[in-house]
Amino acid sequence: xxxxxxxxxxxxxxxxxxxxxxxxxxxxxxxxxxxxxxxxxxxxxxxxxxxxxxxxxxxxxxxxxxxxxxxxxxxxxxxxxxxxxxxxxxxxxxxxxxxxxxxxxxxxxxxxxxxxxxxxxxxxxxxxxxxxxxxxxxxxxxxxxxxxxxxxxxxxxxxxxxxxxxxxxxxxxxxxxxxxxxxxxxxxxxxxxxxxxxxxxxxxxxxxxxxxxxxxxxxxxxxxxxxxxxxxxxxxxxxxxxxxxxxxxxxxxxxxxxxxxxxxxxxxxxxxxxxxxxxxxxxxxxxxxxxxxxxxxxxxxxxxxxxxxxxxxxxxxxxxxxxxxxxxxxxxxxxxxxxxxxxxxxxxxxxxxxxxxxxxxxxxxxxxxxxxxxxxxxxxxxxxxxxxxxxxxx
Numbered sequence: 024x025x026x027x028x029x030x031x032x033x034x035x036x037x038x039x040x041x042x043x044x045x046x047x048x049x050x051x052x053x054x055x056x057x058x059x060x061x062x063x064x065x066x067x068x069x070x071x072x073x074x075x076x077x078x079x080x081x082x083x084x085x086x087x088x089x090x091x092x093x094x095x096x097x098x099x100x101x102x103x104x105x106x107x108x109x110x111x112x113x114x115x116x117x118x119x120x121x122x123x124x125x126x127x128x129x130x131x132x133x134x135x136x137x138x139x140x141x142x143x144x145x146x147x148x149x150x151x152x153x154x155x156x157x158x159x160x161x162x163x164x165x166x167x168x169x170x171x172x173x174x175x176x177x178x179x180x181x182x183x184x185x186x187x188x189x190x191x192x193x194x195x196x197x198x199x200x201x202x203x204x205x206x207x208x209x210x211x212x213x214x215x216x217x218x219x220x221x222x223x224x225x226x227x228x229x230x231x232x233x234x235x236x237x238x239x240x241x242x243x244x245x246x247x248x249x250x251x252x253x254x255x256x257x258x259x260x261x262x263x264x265x266x267x268x269x270x271x272x273x274x275x276x277x278x279x280x281x282x283x284x285x286x287x288x289x290x291x292x293x294x295x296x297x298x299x300x301x302x303x304x305x306x307x308x309x310x311x312x313x314x315x316x317x318x319x320x321x322x323x324x325x326x327x328x329x330x331x332x333x334x335x336x337x338x339x340x341x342x343x344x345x346x347x348x349x350x351x352x353x354x355x356x357x358x359x360x361x362x363x364x365x366x367x368x369x370x371x372x373x374x375x376x377x378x379x380x381x382x383x384x385x386x387x388x389x390x391x392x393x394x395x396x397x398x399x400x401x402x403x404x405x406x407x408x409x410x411x412x413x414x415x416x417x
Contacts, residue, residue: 066303069113070121073149073300077113077122080151082129082138082285084337085109085329087319087347088252089152089285091173091312091357093329094322095124102332107132109329115307116314131335139165142290149297150289155282155373156211158400159380162392168294169286169401171305171366173312175358177284178251178350179212182258182272184243194273197246198222205231205238206248212275212282213248214383221278235262243268251354256346261338274354280379281372286401294402305405309366313412316357319348359411367406373397 069077081089093109097119100111106127113124127133129152133141138151139158143165153167154177161167181204183191191197197204198221206213208229216222231237231248235258238247247254251272258268276282287308289297315322323344330339351357359365374397384391392399 067115067118067307068121069300069303069307072303073120073122073297075122076110076125077300077304078125078127078147078149079287080127080129080133080138080141080145080148082152082154084128084130084132084333084335084339085126085326086253086339087323087326087344088174088178088250088351090315090319090322090326090348090351091308092126093325094311094315095307096126096325102329104333107333107335113307116310120307128333137161139167139288142167142288146290149300150287152285153288154284155286155376155400156380158286158288159377159391159395160211160384160389162395162400163390166291166392167288167400168291169283169288169368170301170405171308172283172286172368173308173366174284174286174351174356175360175365176274176276176354176356177282178354178356179210179248179275179284180251180254180272181206181246181248181275182255182270183246184268185271186269187243188246191246191271192273194275194278195221198226202226203228203241203245204248205245207231207233210248211380211383212280215280215379216275216278218383219279238268239266251356252347252350253343255350256343260342261340280376282376283368283372286368291399298405301405305366306407306410309364309407309410312357312365313410316348316352316412319344323348357412362408363411364406364408365411367403367408368401370397373401 079092081092085093095113095115096109097112097114100109102109108125108127110123110125113120113122129138129141137157139153139161142148142151151167153169158167158169181194181197183197188202194216204222204226205228213227213229217224217227238245238258239262251274255270255272258270260267327339327341327344330337357365360367360369377395377397381391
């Protein structure tokens, strides 16, 4: 799981409930629609502008949800199974940029600590995947600045078995029953759901460990948190003993918690130093996401091969990779948002997250930056507004 620090909610906390604005990868599944215009030549040369090795810290194992990042790896990349990382030429639109990229696993590989904490512990990290709520939480002590958001909508969700709970359509419906909700203890959004009155404290069980064991043990009686790109497929297709559950879900985003998941962020103080690099690198990251979602096959193969080589408890099948990409597209998790640009960040969404999280963190006596503003935690300065998914590629 992508850990976030748990914070209790103040009694009687009132939060707004307005909802936020808100494929398969086989070898013969190439989307032939025209991708966004691509840069070439000097625009794709990072030598001298960026560090010789651009280090990207992810928050979990290698998976297709992060396909745009793994799209950067060029031929001849290597896998370090001890350090849990991949390293190779950083390529853009088929061109070697002149620097290397190192993509590091998170989760167990960094002791389940937050990516922002790892970024401050290891200054060799250039970019890290940091969720908006984590950015707000650490805005005073470990400030980060998001520079591109490969995911338009967070895949965080809660699911339930359709057969056991035919009357459930939303998380609020679950909250009108005694159904237990299994979630990761470190997820801040759980405190939002409680404070917003969508669920009750007696329902919430924070002992989810990322395995389907408890859901299966209950025979689908409980609801389960997780990611829209993984758990629904696992529960239907990859449970031991032939068990299978057809589930429905609601995204946390659609309850009015519009955070950006896994936005790529820098240490805030590094902005000026990294500006020449980010001016070129951020559009490359945008285009890599477009290229991946348009033709995911080669990178999905890389993801599956990497997970196999890592030989950890995390498993990733071709079916899972196919499902993840289809879900990214079908639910609009990767997309252009309200404009024609992929990767830019909307100011009103960040402001809403600050409004939601400020009282939650205050109740925990967790001090955030005084007078925190959206511009303190994100910038679109390096975004190329001309890079986005074409209508036919969505």
